[in-house]
Amino acid sequence: MARALAKSTVERFRKRLEEERAHLEAQIADYEREIEEARMTEASSDRSPDPGNPEASSVKLEYAKELSIEQNSVDLLGKVRHALMRIEAGTYGTCESCGKPIPVERLDALPYATFCVECAARAS
Numbered sequence: 001m002a003r004a005l006a007k008s009t010v011e012r013f014r015k016r017l018e019e020e021r022a023h024l025e026a027q028i029a030d031y032e033r034e035i036e037e038a039r040m041t042e043a044s045s046d047r048s049p050d051p052g053n054p055e056a057s058s059v060k061l062e063y064a065k066e067l068s069i070e071q072n073s074v075d076l077l078g079k080v081r082h083a084l085m086r087i088e089a090g091t092y093g094t095c096e097s098c099g100k101p102i103p104v105e106r107l108d109a110l111p112y113a114t115f116c117v118e119c120a121a122r123a124s
Helices: 007-046 054-089 104-109 117-123
Strands: none
Touching (some): 007 054
């Protein structure tokens, strides 16, 4: 049975989550720049006199990939921010479903986890 987290453990996770938040925010900003560049390239490709331009298809595929990666990063950033809010509220490390402590091993793997293993399995 997992027990409530020690303050030092919560602080370790806070530091890790804050670093992850900063990393994701920078990554998202990079993706947004790349997407804008792809959008500009796509716009110029669309005006190309050759409608069968293979480069236009490649650019569109790259643009779609960047959008997908950015969305995944945005989703993860939301989870990280939620975990940091839970730290501030004093509820970090407690399952949002059953109220039992989330094992440290699970938080080591997913520091933004909000459910214990059992509740996460039921939610899937």
